[in-house]
Amino acid sequence: MNVVAIFDIGKTNKKVFLFDENYKIVWEKSVNLDETTDEDGFPCEDIEVLQKWILDRLSEIKNLNDYVLKAINFSTYGASFVYIDHNGKVLTPLYNYLKDYPEELKSDFYKKYKGEEKFAVKTASPVLGSLNSGMQIYRLKEENPALFDQVKYCLHLPQFLSFILTNEAYADITSIGCHTNLWNFKKMKYHKWLQKENISDKIPQLHYGKDVIKDENGLAIGVGLHDSSSAIIPYTINFTEPFVLLSTGTWSISLNPFNTKPLTFEELQHDCLCYLQYTEKPVKAARLFSGNEHEIQTKRLAAHFNVPLDTYKNVYFDKKLVSTLRALNFTIVYPKKYDFDILKECPFQKRDLSHYKDYETAYHQLMLDLVEQQVFSTNLVIHNSPVKKIFVDGGFSKNSIFMNLLAEAYPDVEVYAASMAQASALGAALAIHQNWNPKPIQNDLIDLKFYKH
Incomplete structure (x- = not known):
């Protein structure tokens, strides 16, 4: 073989x-x-x-x-x-x-x-x-x-x-x-x-x-x-319609290969970057430290509610709970204009955990706050470009609350959880395809799950 x-x-x-x-x-x-x-x-x-x-x-x-x-x-x-x-x-x-x-x-x-x-x-x-x-x-x-x-x-x-x-x-x-x-x-x-x-x-x-x-x-x-430029190759090969790839791990990085507008100083201060693809085309990217934040806050939740650290893995999206929390948040002290930099600080850091009757409710609130940050960050690279799809890969793609809230936040865009074993390794293999592989590249390299809003 x-x-x-x-x-x-x-x-x-x-x-x-x-x-x-x-x-x-x-x-x-x-x-x-x-x-x-x-x-x-x-x-x-x-x-x-x-x-x-x-x-x-x-x-x-x-x-x-x-x-x-x-x-x-x-x-x-x-x-x-x-x-x-x-x-x-x-x-x-x-x-x-x-x-x-x-x-x-x-x-x-x-x-x-x-x-x-x-x-x-x-x-x-x-x-x-x-x-x-x-x-x-x-x-x-x-x-x-x-x-x-x-x-x-x-x-x-x-x-x-x-x-x-x-x-x-x-x-x-x-x-x-x-x-x-x-x-x-x-x-x-x-x-x-x-x-x-x-x-x-x-x-x-x-x-x-x-x-x-x-x-x-x-x-x-x-x-x-x-590796970051390599991870996007399977997507650019498989999809020609404008998309953003939200690659999630310790950092959540929104990558937009269809935004060719030069970076401004303001975007740079908001942790935006440009990557160059191996085809020399720029990819606009925005970073958010949200995987790290999720880890810190789930530790805080586990300690407060006295439950195991990975309890969040068994919490699933609850629409009713989200509506209740949203209604509450209009009355709690947080106006929509934050008096801090939402890209640097997650609103959840300031929330009093005794306000929440159980772990599940508090965890939904954490995800609401993280997705709110995420939308701010991703919008920096979507801005003025004709994006039709968002693919989420990595840790958060397996989180039903994150995925449903993200789909809700982007009603005009199709949001997918994408899973692919080892994107950056696969990208490096695909980059040199013509030099070793006589077969055509298949178009089923990425498994997609669509989230309706």
């Missing part, structure tokens, strides 16, 4: 999948690897351990008798650079994008390049410190110039993993185009600061997501993709 191997490297879970020619998963392995620390004692990915795990899994796959390996690709978390020297040796730890960024260095940088507002709009990158991966290169150059001189290439993580197998260094547009401070979205080319700081030469040439590098055995190896 012909297969493609996809290494899907998350911050916590590292996975490898084999997909057959119909894009069904036929084999998989996953692992949580221990982190190491960088020279400041800050936790970070252990690049050597990761490298070894990938090479070990690869020899294991090559020894499987039932499968013929035709191609390999990578989808990994973004905002992470690996610096290699002329011999391909790794020069530094894989710095963690959660690491604090020196304030002084940051303000010097933005002063040099026309201020935060102008720069952020040009590069479609909110000011996020280390999460703007270009700022990590700038920091290395400023803090350790001698080491920086030894750098031949700065490679984003997916491209480094591809380099391990091909020994060829490339950049990829999905990694460069996700809030990195590197790309000028107005001119659709690198921002000129890279030239000024003598960094341009250390970024290898761009390689297109659909193209592969063939090794000496004719194995097709992709150059890797940023």
